[in-house]
Amino acid sequence: MTETPMSNVHAAEPLPAPKTQRGERTRQKILDAAEREIGARGFSDASIATITAEAAVAQGTFYLYFRSKEEVLRELVLRMGRRLRHHLTRAVMDAPDRMEAERLGIRAFLQFVRDNPNLYRVVAESQFVDPAVHRAYYEEFAAGYSEGLRTAEARGEISPGNAEVRAWALMGVTDMVGRRFALYDPNGALDAAAEAAYDFVAHGMAPRAGKPGRRG
Template identity: 35%
Template sequence: MTDAAKQQVPIDEAVSGLPVPKTERGRRTLRALLDAAALEFGASGFHATGITDITRRAGVALGSFYTYFASKEDIFRALVTDLSAQVKAHVTPRVEEAPDALSREKAALGGYLDFVSQQQLIYRIIDEAEFVAPDAYQGHYRSTVARVTARLEAGAARGELKEGVGEVEAWAIAGMNVFLGLRYGVWGKDRDLAEVLARAHELVADGLRRR
């Protein structure tokens, strides 16, 4: 996790759902635990990661973990929420800079590819949530797709996109983005991401564009 990314999403109740520790020392410990958990879960997966792996990396005692989290699942869930917010924080500004609906979708895919190719571990965490914390997983994708849907509908309303595009198209586009990110951002970097972006965008551009 880059420091930059972290600072975009400071620990507070809005993001993590966790109570903010009363002392500065407490806030440092909580942040250390979350960062360590991201690295460990990302590298080894939920089940292969032990609480001791997390606390050892965070440099705190085992017992301290339970001052901040009720269980291993609890920190995992907090992490998914945290990372989900990071993806959003990374993609949103790029989208907003784009001049029209079609280029907004391209910017979204570009931002996403860029993010996952840097943050491969995070990718694994969110995907594993399907099995560890299905509600958090669904929450992530549903809210992600809700944003896509809103963009498409707004574009259609402004006459920039074909009438009727909405949720179904949003899920389709989200699936494309996720698979392209997995294949070309995580599994292998054997292809230029700019090319992937261009070709993928071209694939759907006509389907989205107003006739």
């Protein structure tokens, strides 16, 4: 890719944020266009030329805001993470306890996938472009999640358990159920899948005391 001469500058700080609202709007417009382009064509086929054409800005304008296509992808992953966290925080803010927050959070995640079909692609592409950013995407979610679970355990809102393993397990549940029911199936109802996933998260699938199976 001749357009990414600085692709080795992984550790470089992003360019300074625009000083004007107009500049910030242009920067977001480029990011929106890059998200669509990468979502549709993939990272290696998306080019700065196609991104700026899609954003309806001059190609030189790109370099006022980003050093490279790689830097755009990194910023897209960070932006996706912020948006998802914001979406989930709003969805669960009125939950009376942790399990109800999990129920609302699972449903909200599936909706986010439906509304942001480029989420999986953008995050997945980043693991090859910048493994550290990709890993941080998951680790930051897991760290916040683990802390919330520890607090909930101390309050007796969940059973005692390994908070870190549970955090990653919960991320896996929503990741894969989201893939199947919100991404692969873009039109199916989400409520039933969300409820079944919540039931799994709440109770697991071992036979339940007092509720024997048919031939248990």
